[in-house]
Amino acid sequence: MMEFFANVERLSLSVWIRESPSLLAFPFILFLHTLGLAMLAGLNVGLDVWLLGRRKLPPFELPNIYRVMWLGFGINALSGLLLLAAYPAKALTNWVFFLKLLCIVIALWVLQHLKGELAGTGEHDVSTRARRLAFASLLLWTVTIFAGRLLAYTHHILLASEGL
Amino acid sequence: MLDAFIDWIYTTRLSWFVNNYRWVWPTLESLHFCSLTVLAGTVGLFDLRVLGLVKGITPSALHATLRWGVVAFGVSAITGVMFISGASEQYFYNDAFRMKVVFLVLMGANAALFYWREFAGIQALGPRDDAPRSAKLIAGASLVFLAGVMLCGRMLTFFRPPFFH
Numbered sequence: 001m002m003e004f005f006a007n008v009e010r011l012s013l014s015v016w017i018r019e020s021p022s023l024l025a026f027p028f029i030l031f032l033h034t035l036g037l038a039m040l041a042g043l044n045v046g047l048d049v050w051l052l053g054r055r056k057l058p059p060f061e062l063p064n065i066y067r068v069m070w071l072g073f074g075i076n077a078l079s080g081l082l083l084l085a086a087y088p089a090k091a092l093t094n095w096v097f098f099l100k101l102l103c104i105v106i107a108l109w110v111l112q113h114l115k116g117e118l119a120g121t122g123e124h125d126v127s128t129r130a131r132r133l134a135f136a137s138l139l140l141w142t143v144t145i146f147a148g149r150l151l152a153y154t155h156h157i158l159l160a161s162e163g164l
Numbered sequence: 165m166l167d168a169f170i171d172w173i174y175t176t177r178l179s180w181f182v183n184n185y186r187w188v189w190p191t192l193e194s195l196h197f198c199s200l201t202v203l204a205g206t207v208g209l210f211d212l213r214v215l216g217l218v219k220g221i222t223p224s225a226l227h228a229t230l231r232w233g234v235v236a237f238g239v240s241a242i243t244g245v246m247f248i249s250g251a252s253e254q255y256f257y258n259d260a261f262r263m264k265v266v267f268l269v270l271m272g273a274n275a276a277l278f279y280w281r282e283f284a285g286i287q288a289l290g291p292r293d294d295a296p297r298s299a300k301l302i303a304g305a306s307l308v309f310l311a312g313v314m315l316c317g318r319m320l321t322f323f324r325p326p327f328f329h
Contacts, residue, residue, distance in 0.1 A: 023322065032319040037197075038204035038314060043212075046205030048228045058291065059237040066211065142198055162179035 005160035017044040017086040031081040039072025041141045044111055048134040049127060051118065058123050062115060069111070083099065089160035096154045100147035107140040170252040175256045182250030189250065199239035200317075206233035214286060214295045214303035218222055223295070224287045251326060260323035264316035271309040278302045 010015060017025050035114055043065060050056065092099040110133050117130035173179055182188050206229045212218045248255050255261045257299050282299040289295060295303070 023319070027319055028323045031315050034197075034314050034318055035311060037201060038208070038310070042201045042203075042208055044205065044236075045202055046209035046229060047201070049232045050226060051240045053228055054167065058222075058225055059220050061218065064217045064219075065209070067210065068217070100250030109319065141201065145197045145201060146194040149197055151188055 002089065002160045005092065007086060008033050009159055011085065013082075014085045014088075017082055028146055029079050029082050031077050033083065036072045036074075036076030037145070039126060040076060041072075041107075041144065042154075043069050043072070044107070044137055045141055047118065048088045048113045048137045049112065051114075051116040051130060051134045054126055056123050057118060059120055060118055062118055066115065073108070087158065089157045091151065091154045093157050094151060094155045096147050096150055100144055100151070103140045103147065103160065107137060107144065110137045110140065166256055170256060172247070173249055173252045176249060178246065179249040179252075181247050188246075192246050193196065193306040196240060196243040196247075199243070202236035202312070203233050203240065204314075206230055207306060207310065211303040211306050213301050216294055219290050222291050224290055227287070251329070254320070257325040258320060258323045260316045260319035264313055264320070267309050267316060268310035269304065274302055274305050274309060278306075 009018075019028060020026070028050045045066070114130065114137065117127060117133060182192070210217070210226050210230055213221065213223050218226075256298065278299070281283070282302060286295055286299055
């Protein structure tokens with residue numbers, strides 16, 4: 001497995017992301033990852049706190065908000081893959097990274113179910129299920145963000161090619 | 165003058181606290197990102213409604229969430245001050261940090277302009293009403309300034325002064 005990580009690290013794309021002095025390499029990809037976080041997790045959290053602060057929900061046209069959130073997810077997935085290509089062993093040998101991925105998958109599942117609770121043609125009560133989903137969403141994004149930040153402090157291997 | 169100020173910061177108990185426990189800095193970073201997420205989400209949701217990308221709901225119904233944005237900004241500011249107390253040179257001798265402060269000031273001025281000129285009119289809008297163009301400009305600028313804060317925040321590490329390690 002370490003040989004595979006080392007081969008990925010030697011790809012010209014990986015080397016460019018890691019070692020290029022250009023701000024468009026590692027720094028800009030990191031920024032895109034943060035921008036995607038703000039668009040996906042940010043708007044999701046915005047919807048959660050809005051829902052939790054109400055007893056009744058007015059009719060709400062959601063498609064455009066969900067489009068922005070899915071665009072954020074796309075930016076995050078792409079920038080995340082690029083960051084992973086730069087340091088595959090750093091992430092894939094750390095259980096915190098897998099915790100982050102698991103939380104993202106569950107948070108996206110919750111987001112889709114929340115859509116059904118928010119959508120409606122007329123004003124309706126906020127259901128207990130909707131509140132539980134919103135709480136779960138807040139918790140999942142919090143764990144995701146903590147796990148993402150703690151990756152920098154919990155990894156045991158930075159580059160597989162250095163150990164071979 | 166600035167060096168003397170930095171030396172004084174390092175004598176404070178806050179600086180000692182940030183630098184003497186290994187768990188403090190990672191925790192502050194995580195809290196800073198959590199608060200950024202809440203700020204971006206609550207402000208972003210309201211801005212999208214003013215811009216007309218979200219319809220079917222009154223802006224006033226979404227405005228209530230902005231108080232969480234204010235709380236998040238407070239957490240960001242507190243964690244930000246703690247970062248500065250722990251590694252002052254990294255921030256005071258850093259062009260990315262200076263630009264981040266510029267974007268924060270622009271965000272504040274933009275928000276003040278919104279409440280001064282547009283807020284009353286926006287609160288009176290119905291679920292399907294369009295906001296005036298002037299309010300849309302302010303909402304668009306708000307999103308641009310927020311992205312600027314995030315961009316400069318991310319660039320901080322890459323603009324550290326050479327002597328800082």
